[in-house]
Amino acid sequence: MRDVLRLSITLALVAIASAALLTGVYNVTEPVIREREERDYLEALERFFPEIDQFETEKINGDTYDLVYDQAGEKLGVMATVKTQGYDGTITYNLAINTDAEIIGILVVSHTETPGIGDIITTDNFQEQFIGKSFEDPIEPGEDVDIVSGATLSTGAMISSIRRALNTVGENFLDMERQAFEFEDLDDGFYRGTVDGTYGPLTVEVEFRDGRIQTIEIIEHNETEAYFVDAYPEIPQRIIEEQKLEVDVETGATLSAERIVSAVKNALEGAPEGENGGGDN
């Protein structure tokens, strides 16, 4: 019994000493770190917006958006501080966006991605592909930006969060709106559209009649089933209900949801396949 007590006390003493030391060091380094981070952020602001005079901060969906103004009070752009879940922990980065809703800079503030693999997101090569991309661009892997094989999760997280932040900035601060897809004057009939997914094509068949989308059917898909059930049939239902393609796709399966939407869009952009569908269902 006395032994146990002795052991516990020893351990406790060691732990207390350790805690004391850590507290001391923390007190010394914390202000330095915070100060440096603030300095770095201001430096970044100045780098991306040389004429900066002041900025005001807004928070949307957990991300911080700093609206940057020059001396005349003219809006210069927005600096977004975005947090996203990477492969291993949170990635925090700054996204500088000018008033044309174009990305003018990316700065990764902190991350814990695997060195040599996931930390590719900090490289110029990866970041440069976003520079100049604007609100209008799809920012879609395979279309105008690349997912890096071997670091799919890290780079994929970056791509989708950049798209999200850009949308938020465009719609909330820059009064931009996405061009709604017009389909009222399409011919009646069955339309088919295909997009490439990660593991293979996704094909939908859309029945359009009387100026409305009547049904949306998935003919073929190669999505991960566990994610796909989050997107289907929910997304087609919403499209039919709202009769527009700009539905909110923030489901548990963002990628699959987006693919369904773009497949429907592809379908309606093409010609109808006849009254009775493809015939090989």
Add this chain to the structure above:
Amino acid sequence: MSANNPYLDDLSRGIIRENPVFRLLLGMCPVLGVTGYLINGLGMGLAAAAVLIASNVVIASLKNFIPPQVRIPCFIVVIATFVTVIEMLLQAFQPALYEALGVFVPLIVVNCVILGRAEAFASKKPVLRSLVDGIGVGLGFTLALGILALVREVFGHGTIMGPGPDSAILLFGEGFEPMALFGQPAGAFIALGLLLGITNVIFKKFNIK
């Protein structure tokens, strides 16, 4: 070697004869993980060395105080404390290196070199000798990481003192197409394997045991 001077022996043993990387194959995780650039390799080596020296000294001085039943938890606490201290110091004063080393700094806690020295040496030997041993092994670790990182950086990136355009020196000019393999984790294994082979040949030639 000079067996009559234990301090010199402690120092040289960790650097050469019992080099933790090339001879004992310990602490492989950072060895393979952060040796893409020389500066990272050296930084990692020095960080680990600092923890090693500090923990060696502390453990050696506490060895009579700590009961054997709880020595491992105590060692871990001591080591973890110093790792956290180093991590905070790096974050405050060497942010670039802190960024580059990333997750490998906290992982120093489980680096078997450090716990190994604590268990095998510091908990049995006097403080001063433990200090010298910590310096020796730490230098050996840093040396090994430095050599591996140098090889990988030169062949994998064609630079020294990279990354980044400010400090990097292009060794072979702009036209050089580096062997990307060495920059990648898989290349770390191959480079380490080749270096182990070379050190074995050298050690055999000079009959160092």
Add this chain to the structure above:
Amino acid sequence: MAEPSFKGGVHPAYNKEATSTLAIVKMPLPQKVVVPMQQHIGAPCELLADVEKIEKGFEVKAGQKLGDNKGFVSAPVHAPISGTVVDIGPYNHPLGMKINAVTIESDGRDEWMDNTKPAGSLDDLSVDEIRKIVREAGIVGLGGATFPAHVKLSPPEDKPIDIVIINGAECEPYLTADHRVMLEKAEEIIFGLRVMMKALGASEGIIGVENNKPDAYKLMERLVAEEENISAFSLPTKYPQGAEKMLIYVATGRVVPAGALPMEVGVVNHNVGTAVAITQAIREGKPLVERVLTVTGSGINQPANLLVRLGTLVSEVLEYCGGISESTLKLVVGGPMMGLAQPTADIPVIKGTSGILALTDEDVYLAESSPCIRCAKCVSSCPMNLMPTSIAQAAEHGNYKRAEELYALDCFECGCCSYICPSKIPLVQWIRIGKNEIMKRKNK
């Protein structure tokens, strides 16, 4: 129709042309003979008491029994010539060791024992009488294996034998002794087969001849045409066709279980020479004191098929054949695939000596072995379906347990793997080491 064949095997250069057309020549009586007490598989002979007692200077007659053993798996040895015992003691033996032997100096008269007389008509002999005659004549398998013949003629009651095969394959390269025996003593072979069939109660007799000896096959075919229950069988030419398990499989389609004897599947096989020896024992009462062997190889000046008295020294045989050339690298007793290389010619011809080869660098391929490249040619050439390279490797690394798991004990050392190996690894040698080691551990 595809010829029946066994798996594996190799096609070495046969080099039989030098002697295949040479008739058997009876070699003159040797000046002296050395009769080792062990010339067969099984218990070695002990010197008969009367021989031992008198020691040197004892007069013996040809055909006189010199040694015997009461064990069942054994065969007596006889004096091949008449003369004087000049020495009794260990003497060089083809197996590579010294074995107790009786040295007899010839008196040149070749006097035979009085009891050397025909045993009578085959029909009058009982099965037991046949077995006794064969045993007393000291007849063993003359193909090289030297397994006592009477043992093979006395199967256990629960193992009825229905087929007797006469092995005329002679698949070993260079050797032509069996070929010549078939050509010159065909009738005696068939008689011998009859004797065996009677002793075993077998209903069928097959004489298997490899198809690279068409003359022998045709002769056999013609002779057995009128014989009941006996047929000639043409075997494909492939080494080791003459190995008993391969022979039985090809001739009858029966597979001898691993580790078992052919009698397990109702088959017994004998070499052609054995058949002739049995015939002579029955017809003339002669014990086994001489055999036909082939002396050839590019180091031999005058290759020949010789009828030689057992115990004749190899050196004397070679001298009779004009000596061997200076470029001779290897002196082999037996065939080139399974025979034993000898360090000296001062060894006697024994019952199992089917040939004497003097090989020069024309025949022998000398090369240092290189590492195994795992081409698996040994695996596909192994007639026993083993993995020679793996067994050899296990043996080389001292992992005898592994070697046994790989069926090392089923290897009968035919040499196909070593022959075919492009890396020139002495696979058989390693396997043999492995087998010895496994047996040693088993016997502990």
Add this chain to the structure above:
Amino acid sequence: MVINGKLIVSSSPHIKSVESIQSVMTDVLIALFPAALMAVLLFGYRALLTIIIGVFSAMLAEAIWRRKRDLFSDGSAAVTGLLLALILPAAVPWWVVVIGSFSAIIIGKQVFGGIGYNIFNPALVGRAILVVSWGGHMAGDIWPSPQPFAFGYDAAIVTGATVLASRELAVTFSLPEMFIGNIPGSLGETSALALLIGGIWLVYKGHIDYRIPGGFIGTVFILGLLFGGGFYANNLMTGLFHVVAGGVMIGAIYMATDFVSTPVTPVGRLIFGIGCGVITMLIRLWGTLPEGVTFGILLMNAVTPIIDNFTIPRQFGGVNKSA
């Protein structure tokens, strides 16, 4: 009787076949000759250059490592070099070939202990290292297009996607065209015909076991027939397409049959061939890469000892041990 000199006493057998590692390797080189010739006919002087550099630098690497002046030696280095050259694109820079050859010989073979000890096919190791290091020069999806009988043309200029990467492109080539090899691809892999000729010669000589290429090609054909996507005229042709397109032929006949890194048991070889085919088709049909032969073979190389261990043949006359 006098015997001059010493008699050699050694274990039987006393005669050996004249076949040696060198003669086997020479046979393999001969077997690869049609493919190499086709490569030069199709891709011009760059192909010839690549082949010569590949073979020579591989032999050089081996000679340097072993410190032997004998350049050809047992011939295995020349085979590795030639094979490596044949799986490179025609337009690859010379120094890439040299580094590939050195990597193949030294990292792929010699560090394991030299001939007989390498775990992986050295030529494929060399190629894998090159792909990882200089992906840009190693083509990838875009390969030089052939220009038959135009020796002087520069293969670097005319490029096209491999038929495996692009379905649209695939249907523009007829099967006979692909069989002869007039399609974009690496030097030696395009001509199924030339590879087949060499393969038949090797089987005839007994150097390779039909089970490996048979299992490999058969599996690719069947999987292609069943799951090939049916974009070709019919399923049968799709199966054939997967056999003649890409590296299956050269892989099945020359790479998967590499002695050292493949099983020695007959059943094991069949399993090995089928395994290569399955992995290749998994990568082709459901993976992200257009071609999977390299990884198919390398992965199966890795499990070779296991396959060998589980497929020990029963000895002649043997009975099932468990029975």
